[in-house]
Each structure stands twice: as structure tokens, then as C-alpha cells.
Amino acid sequence: MEFLNDLKFDEKGLIPAIAQDAVSGEVLMCAYMNKDSILKTLETGKATYFSRSRNELWEKGETSGHYQHVKDILVDCDGDALVLKVEQEGAACHTENPSCFYRKVVDGKLVEIPTGLGRQPGILYDVYNIIVDRVKNPKEGSYTNYLFEKGIDKMLKKVGEESAEVIIASKNYVKAEVQYETADLLYHLSVVLVEQGLTWDDIFGELSSRYNK
Numbered sequence: 001m002e003f004l005n006d007l008k009f010d011e012k013g014l015i016p017a018i019a020q021d022a023v024s025g026e027v028l029m030c031a032y033m034n035k036d037s038i039l040k041t042l043e044t045g046k047a048t049y050f051s052r053s054r055n056e057l058w059e060k061g062e063t064s065g066h067y068q069h070v071k072d073i074l075v076d077c078d079g080d081a082l083v084l085k086v087e088q089e090g091a092a093c094h095t096e097n098p099s100c101f102y103r104k105v106v107d108g109k110l111v112e113i114p115t116g117l118g119r120q121p122g123i124l125y126d127v128y129n130i131i132v133d134r135v136k137n138p139k140e141g142s143y144t145n146y147l148f149e150k151g152i153d154k155m156l157k158k159v160g161e162e163s164a165e166v167i168i169a170s171k172n173y174v175k176a177e178v179q180y181e182t183a184d185l186l187y188h189l190s191v192v193l194v195e196q197g198l199t200w201d202d203i204f205g206e207l208s209s210r211y212n213k
Contacts, residue, residue: 001042004035008080014050015082019060019092022071022085023199024125028092029100031060033082041070047084066090124200127187131194147191155195158188 009015014032021028031049033041037057040048047060047068061067068086075082093100103110134144147155162185169177193199 001039004038006079007075008078009034015080017049017082017084019047019068019084019086022087023129024122026099026122027101028086028088045070047086061089064090066092124186124190128190128194128200131190135194144191152195155188155192159185159192162188
């Protein structure tokens with residue numbers, strides 16, 4: 001692994017590693033890695049860190065089941081920090097918060113803030129991730145699973161219906177209905193994106209390429 005020679009580990013042989021949601025971009029947690037944990041991460045595909053308190057390797061999720069499936073490892077310009085792009089199972093934080101960074105400084109005090117589901121505009125990513133999870137882990141009574149059971153024709157019919165609802169609400173100038181129906185439309189579009197093997201990043205990338213022309 002030649003790239004290990006390009007990394008700058010501290011005097012204890014450690015390097016800080018930030019775990020970031022591979023889809024939404026949300027920062028999930030910060031930990032430390034050494035050469036062995038990096039190699040194990042590459043071998044298993046699951047994030048493995050080095051515990052400074054226990055002085056041993058630990059695989060994220062080994063006790064909680066909240067594994068981090070690593071999609072990419074990024075190295076900063078100085079080679080002294082890593083970013084792990086991960087698919088997070090469950091909560092990243094031991095407090096059961098989706099992210100360890102669930103507090104911010106307000107007027108000199110720490111205030112808890114929403115993380116994960118409900119953050120804007122990350123909500124689109126969160127909804128997308130839930131849809132993906134429903135496909136992998138079907139849930140009884142799930143409307144999402146119902147749509148996938150019925151197939152693409154049913155999905156597209158719903159997109160058409162919700163589009164029409166947005167049009168009607170907009171023509172009537174009822175903001176609350178426009179808001180409600182647009183949310184329905186975006187959910188059903190998310191279902192179609194998952195079915196087609198696309199992500200919101202693909203759509204945003206397309207929009208960006210048009211904007212930059």
C-alpha cells in the first residue's frame with residue numbers, strides 16, 4: 001500500500017479521520033486511525049479505527065451494529081488527515097444521535113441541533129436513504145415497499161398524479177397545498193431515482209452542468 005508512505009502519522013502513529021455520509025455529505029464523527037486500522041478498513045470495507053482509550057483497534061458497529069461501509073477514503077493536501085465517505089447503518093454517535101456533531105455554539109453556549117433526518121436540504125438525501133433501506137430491508141405495511149412490489153408503472157403513475165396535484169394547487173394559489181403536493185412529488189421522484197439506479201447527486205450534477213454553461 002504505497003499511499004501509506006504519503007501519510008503523516010503523529011508521534012503515536014495516528015492520523016485523524018472524519019467519517020462523512022457518502023450520499024448527504026453530513027459529517028458523522030471524528031476518530032483516529034493507524035496503519036493497521038487503515039489496512040483492515042480496506043480489507044473488510046468497514047470502518048475500523050484505533051481507540052486511544054483502550055489502545056486497540058475497533059470496528060465501528062462491532063457492538064452496536066451501526067457499521068460504516070466505506071465507499072471512498074480521501075487524503076488531505078498535507079497527508080495528515082483522512083475523510084472516510086461511508087454508508088452509515090443506524091446512528092453514528094454513541095448517544096444515538098445520527099451524527100456526533102449535534103451541538104453548536106450559540107451565544108457562548110452549546111445548543112443541541114437536529115442532525116440526520118429533517119436537516120435541510122439534506123432531507124432529500126435522508127428520504128432517499130430510507131427508500132434504499134426499505135428495498136434492502138422490507139418492512140411490513142411500508143408504502144415504499146408497496147411501490148417497489150408494483151413496479152415502475154405504478155411509480156410513474158404516482159409521479160404523474162402528484163405532478164398534476166402540484167399544478168392544480170398552484171393554479172388555485174393555495175400555498176399550503178403547493179407545499180404538501182410538492183413534498184409528495186419529491187418523495188415519489190426519489191422512489192423512481194432509486195429504482196433507476198440514480199441519486200440526487202446525479203440530478204444536482206446535471207443542474208450544475210447546465211448552470212455553468
